[in-house]
Structures are given as structure tokens and as C-alpha cells.
Amino acid sequence: MHTEFPTVPLLLASPLRLVPLAPLSQALTILARRMVANHPGLISRLGPYVSSSFAVDPTDLPVTLLLHPHPTSMRITLHRDPPRADARIAGPLSALLGLVHGTWDGDALFFSRDLVIDGDTSAALALRNAIDDCEIDLGAEIAGLTGPFGRLLMPFIALAERRTGMPLRRAEARP
Known part of the structure; x- marks a missing residue:
């Protein structure tokens, strides 16, 4: 299948080398906990791997996400150096997003x-x-995190998807 996936432009990826990762980690943790609340099967389907740690490494970004699944305290932390994890999945961000969105x-x-x-x-x-x-x-x-402003955010997400080629939504949800 080897496909040429869109990559994050260096101009957008480079600031991640400088910004503090703790606030971004907190934002991702909030998003992850919302997803677990909306999709409780996400954790239960992990079965015996519910206590495993997962490094998700978007190779076109200078950070790696470390996922610690848990039904009530799911956590994601960002790391500039590869973190120790039970499993690591690496590839371009667009391929990782495409995997999530089917x-x-x-x-x-x-x-x-x-x-x-x-x-x-x-x-x-x-x-x-x-x-x-x-x-x-x-x-x-992500739009759901903004409450009533979510409907206003969706056109911007669609625009970002068209401009970058990154699959930011499930195919069946796209306009």
C-alpha cells in the first residue's frame, strides 16, 4: 500500500521543540478522558493490555505521545525524547490520524x-x-470540548483538513 502521506510542515512542527509540553499534555489528557467517557469500550476492549503504556510517535513531529489507559484516569504526556513504553506505534501524523478515523x-x-x-x-x-x-x-x-462553540469550530476543522490533507474527522462525518 505504501502511500505518500501529508506531513506536518516544518514551520508548524518546529515550535513544539520550544513550547512547554506540560500544558499540551494536560490538554491531551482532558481530550483523552472525554473520549473514554464518550466511548467506554475504548478501555475495556484493551483486555489484558489495559495496564500497558503506549508510545505514539508521529515521525513528522518532534514529540512522542505516551498513553496510559485507565477507565477513570486516562493520561497522555508529551515527550521530546522517546519515552519507555510497552508498545510503540510510529509513522507520519496523517497516517496515525487516518488509522484513528478509519x-x-x-x-x-x-x-x-x-x-x-x-x-x-x-x-x-x-x-x-x-x-x-x-x-x-x-x-x-475536540469541538465537543468547546461546548456551544463546537458547531462554530467544525467549519474550521473541515478547512484545516482540506488545506493540510490530514484526516481530522471520520470519513462518514465529513461534509
Whole structure:
């Protein structure tokens, strides 16, 4: 399948080398906890891997996300140096987003090596299946955090998606 995925422009990625990561980690944790509340199956579908840690490494960004799943205290932290994790999934941000949104076939992404798994492959597969089963829409989840302003945010998310080529919403939710 090897596809040319859109990458985050260096002009947008570079500031992540300088900004404090703690506030961004807190924002991602809030988003993750909202997703767990909206999709409780996300954690239960991890089965024996619910206590595993997952590094999600967008290779076109200078940070790695470390996910600590938990039904009530899900946590995401950002790291500039690769963190220790039970499983690591790496690839361009657009491929990772496409995996979440069902834009591209997850198996094809892994077999073509567009996405790379290190560590506990079974844990990474459990995470992928849990995300896939929940049909998460990150654009809608982010808009939902803004309360009544969410409807106003959706056109901007759609514009960002068109301009960047990044799948920011599930395909069936796009206008």
C-alpha cells in the first residue's frame, strides 16, 4: 500500500521543540478522558493490555505521545525524547490520524511499514482494534470540548483538513 502521506510542515512542527509540553499534555489528557467517557469500550476492549503504556510517535513531529489507559484516569504526556513504553506505534501524523478515523486500512498500514510497531505487538494491536471499534472522531471530540462553540469550530476543522490533507474527522462525518 505504501502511500505518500501529508506531513506536518516544518514551520508548524518546529515550535513544539520550544513550547512547554506540560500544558499540551494536560490538554491531551482532558481530550483523552472525554473520549473514554464518550466511548467506554475504548478501555475495556484493551483486555489484558489495559495496564500497558503506549508510545505514539508521529515521525513528522518532534514529540512522542505516551498513553496510559485507565477507565477513570486516562493520561497522555508529551515527550521530546522517546519515552519507555510497552508498545510503540510510529509513522507520519496523517497516517496515525487516518488509522484513528478509519481513512486507511490499519492492517495495510502496518504490513506496508507505513506505520511501525515496536515492543509488545499484541498490545499495539489491541489498542488499534479498540480505537477502530469505537469509531472515534477526533474533530468532533475536540469541538465537543468547546461546548456551544463546537458547531462554530467544525467549519474550521473541515478547512484545516482540506488545506493540510490530514484526516481530522471520520470519513462518514465529513461534509
